[in-house]
Amino acid sequence: MNLLPSDEQLEIISAAAEFLSERMPVESIRADRRAEAAVPPGVWREGAELGLLTLGLPERYGGSGQPFDDEVLLHVEFGKRLAPGPFMAATLAARVAARCGDEELAQGIGSGEVLVALAVLRGTGEIRPVKGTFDLFDPCGAQYALAVGRSGAALIDIAAFGELAVVESADPGTRLATAAVAAAEPLHWVDAEDEWLWGRAMVLSAAFLTGLASASTALATDHAKTREQFGKPIGVHQAIKHTCVNMEVAAEAAQAQTLFAAIAMDSDRSDALLQILSAVHVAGQAAVDNAAAGIQIFGGMGYTFESDMHLYLKRAHVFRHLFSEPAEVLAELLAQERAQ
Numbered sequence: 001m002n003l004l005p006s007d008e009q010l011e012i013i014s015a016a017a018e019f020l021s022e023r024m025p026v027e028s029i030r031a032d033r034r035a036e037a038a039v040p041p042g043v044w045r046e047g048a049e050l051g052l053l054t055l056g057l058p059e060r061y062g063g064s065g066q067p068f069d070d071e072v073l074l075h076v077e078f079g080k081r082l083a084p085g086p087f088m089a090a091t092l093a094a095r096v097a098a099r100c101g102d103e104e105l106a107q108g109i110g111s112g113e114v115l116v117a118l119a120v121l122r123g124t125g126e127i128r129p130v131k132g133t134f135d136l137f138d139p140c141g142a143q144y145a146l147a148v149g150r151s152g153a154a155l156i157d158i159a160a161f162g163e164l165a166v167v168e169s170a171d172p173g174t175r176l177a178t179a180a181v182a183a184a185e186p187l188h189w190v191d192a193e194d195e196w197l198w199g200r201a202m203v204l205s206a207a208f209l210t211g212l213a214s215a216s217t218a219l220a221t222d223h224a225k226t227r228e229q230f231g232k233p234i235g236v237h238q239a240i241k242h243t244c245v246n247m248e249v250a251a252e253a254a255q256a257q258t259l260f261a262a263i264a265m266d267s268d269r270s271d272a273l274l275q276i277l278s279a280v281h282v283a284g285q286a287a288v289d290n291a292a293a294g295i296q297i298f299g300g301m302g303y304t305f306e307s308d309m310h311l312y313l314k315r316a317h318v319f320r321h322l323f324s325e326p327a328e329v330l331a332e333l334l335a336q337e338r339a340q
Contacts, residue, residue, distance in 0.1 A: 079211020
């Protein structure tokens with residue numbers, strides 16, 4: 001099985017990387033940390049025009065009809081570039097609208113004209129009917145919210161959440177609010193038996209975490225090569241070089257497992273759940289550990305406001321807790337028959 005990206009996939013990744021580096025550079029996260037929205041509306045629509053939200057959407061709904069592994073590679077690139085904004089929510093919400101036959105809404109989300117926040121249920125509650133306390137990610141200007149659970153995925157009118165209480169996020173690239181819902185019916189619902197969107201969401205979150213782990217490794221390794229102390233690069237010391245190697249191994253393992261999870265899910269393998277849980281665990285651990293190790297390699301500079309390393313660590317913690325808590329993922333993974 002060839003897990004290396006094709007030439008066409010590399011072209012897609014290259015185009016996305018060029019756009020993100022020019023229009024959503026990492027520096028903008030710090031510069032715009034007080035802005036109401038993490039991404040200016042015009043820039044968001046530019047990204048949508050490139051097809052960043054509709055890569056896997058069927059062509060009749062304005063998408064490119066690419067396979068799932070293309071979407072996964074794209075979200076790895078989002079992680080590498082610390083891309084702010086509701087990319088995952090929009091990607092999945094457009095798919096929900098398309099599955100429900102709402103062509104106008106699917107195209108609106110895919111074009112960037114209609115914004116969708118990600119609604120994550122905290123504690124007890126349900127997503128159909130919608131009730132409980134939710135964290136809403138990037139809700140500014142959103143007309144809808146997407147909630148994803150084991151039973152299915154719900155696209156909800158944002159008005160159902162009432163007045164949102166803004167919460168200051170530890171990650172300056174994430175906008176966060178909370179709301180409690182007594183009971184509301186979703187606008188669109190896709191049952192898990194029709195399409196396993198929870199599994200898709202888990203793999204995409206693992207892909208973003210993989211990108212974070214890879215970027216942290218590259219940043220730390222480059223610093224180890226160029227930072228000199230006592231006339232020598234700090235990378236000549238075993239404590240530094242061995243740490244960089246361990247980071248690279250963890251990042252590569254995360255990418256391999258995440259891509260295999262995407263293939264397992266797309267091909268309906270019997271062990272798809274095992275592979276998905278493994279991807280989320282391995283990628284989540286790699287993202288957090290690599291960013292933390294990178295801060296140590298940077299030394300005192302790694303703790304400063306101007307350093308990018310702490311941004312990777314903060315985003316890693318955000319994505320690691322999106323659809324399932326790390327302890328729950330590990331417990332379910334260990335409970336799988338093949339893990340016994």
